[in-house]
Amino acid sequence: MFFVRQGPLWFRMTTGVLVLWGLVGCFMCLQQLRLGADAMGQASAYDRALYAALPNWYDPLFAVAVLTGLVGAVLLFMRRASARPFLIASLVATIAQFGWLFASTDIVAHKGASETLGLPFVIIAVAAFTLWLVGHARLKGWAV
Secondary structure: OHHHHHOOHHHHHHHHHHHHHHHHHHHHHHHHHHHHHHHHOOOOHHHHHHHHHOOOOHHHHHHHHHHHHHHHHHHHHOOOOOHHHHHHHHHHHHHHHHHHHHHHOOHHHHHOHHHHOHHHHHHHHHHHHHHHHHHHHHHHOOOO
16 A cells, blocks of 8 residues: 555656756756856857847746746655646746747747757656646546
């Protein structure tokens, strides 16, 4: 019974990795807030112009996306079904952030799809997987 309540080892390991993923996301957000366009290394003139043109709500939306994702991952790690609304907020904020970036700028035309779409796709996929996982854990009795 203890095993079922805790969840299997793969679930516990996965949720631990998701907490680390959330911490990395928060670090990257802090780096962007602190360093701006140089957060990912030496920025080009295009990167600087793009970052300067971001709307005022873009960085706070990034913060909402990563903070709600981290809170949701921690709650899921603690086997709490209350992680779900945080994970929904994180996924919605992430899609809004990247959706605006790709729909409102020429970043893909300028840098190419292979350089710009990979990481956002992975981030959205991880957020969607985490949201699925909380529902699965609730059905299995691993999250209450």
